[in-house]
Amino acid sequence: MDFLKVTELNLDSFSAIVRNGVKTKKNPAYLGTPLKGKHIGIFFEKPSTRTRISFEVAIHHLGGEVIHLNANELQISRGESIEDTAKVLSRYLDGLVIRTNSHKFLEDFARFADVPVINALSDLYHPCQSLADFMTIYEASGRLNNLKICYSGDGDNNVAHSLILASGITKNEIIVASPSGYAPSEEIIREARNLGGKVTLENKLDGSCLDVDATYTDVWISMGKEKESSIRKKKLKPFQLNSEYLEKCVKKPIIMHCLPANKGQEITEDLFNSPYSRVIDQAENRLHTQKALLHYLYSQYKR
Numbered sequence: 001m002d003f004l005k006v007t008e009l010n011l012d013s014f015s016a017i018v019r020n021g022v023k024t025k026k027n028p029a030y031l032g033t034p035l036k037g038k039h040i041g042i043f044f045e046k047p048s049t050r051t052r053i054s055f056e057v058a059i060h061h062l063g064g065e066v067i068h069l070n071a072n073e074l075q076i077s078r079g080e081s082i083e084d085t086a087k088v089l090s091r092y093l094d095g096l097v098i099r100t101n102s103h104k105f106l107e108d109f110a111r112f113a114d115v116p117v118i119n120a121l122s123d124l125y126h127p128c129q130s131l132a133d134f135m136t137i138y139e140a141s142g143r144l145n146n147l148k149i150c151y152s153g154d155g156d157n158n159v160a161h162s163l164i165l166a167s168g169i170t171k172n173e174i175i176v177a178s179p180s181g182y183a184p185s186e187e188i189i190r191e192a193r194n195l196g197g198k199v200t201l202e203n204k205l206d207g208s209c210l211d212v213d214a215t216y217t218d219v220w221i222s223m224g225k226e227k228e229s230s231i232r233k234k235k236l237k238p239f240q241l242n243s244e245y246l247e248k249c250v251k252k253p254i255i256m257h258c259l260p261a262n263k264g265q266e267i268t269e270d271l272f273n274s275p276y277s278r279v280i281d282q283a284e285n286r287l288h289t290q291k292a293l294l295h296y297l298y299s300q301y302k303r
Contacts, residue, residue, distance in 0.1 A: 001116055003118045003127060004110060006162050006169065007191065008127075011169055017131055019138075022139065024292060025284075028061060034062055035059060035063045035064030039066075040064050040067065040094060041095070043096055043099070045071050046101060048121070050259060054287040055097050062291060064294075085109075093115060098119065099122075101122070101123055102123060105122075116298070116301055126258070130163050131293060136281055136282040137149070137213065139281070140213075141213055148173045148208075149167060150176075150177060150208075150216065152178070153182075153239045153266050155182055155184040156183060167192060171197055176202065178236075182236070214254045214255075214256055215249075215253045216257070217266045219265070220232045236265075241266065252276055255278065256279060257272070258282070
């Protein structure tokens, strides 16, 4: 069983992973050692801090061993096919955690692999992040439904896509506040709505964005968008999370960010460090939800 996008979970499995994340946070031994005797490959094409380290620690906590795979040290860098690479690695390993520039590469790899493949970030989705996001909201609110979430900034990125889809799975409301040209794709919105979520688009950080349980932002200039830096800063500036926004809120939402953050751009330093910020908790929760995800996947995978 693979985990390439968050919609591969239904409401029951999504909720179980979040709740098990909370339980293993309180008791690190709660999930046992389902990976004992298993070797999980970590294959990252892009830099990572939280995703890499949280997965490595999660695998060790669950009794498994981590095998580092550097793309430049594998024959795939010299033209060996994805099919051959995936089939051979499946004979050596019990699973693969892949962070890649291309979601198609991930899909192709999973198609040929005989072991679970987990998306640790692609250009389209960041599903593991959305699990930690909802665990953080659950810890703050005590619920996974009847939630109202605001995402402010560039809505057409992998983090926003997965947050929107996770809101669809849990049948919550999400408001995406972004300037023209930075809204999520119609396909993502349609999929979330078909799942039962409510998706609203706003062109300013105002109105319905002021009465929410959580407000979320991400960097304005993602990897690969550096050439658009000046225009992005100008267009996205009105969507900055700051104390002025918080003062206008009907109730004080928790403040979220997937990190790394450019303080002074998408979020001010004072709000990042305020009592309303759950950013560091959110980062920690990557470890706990990934332990719960691995437990879920390997409770179903038999080799």
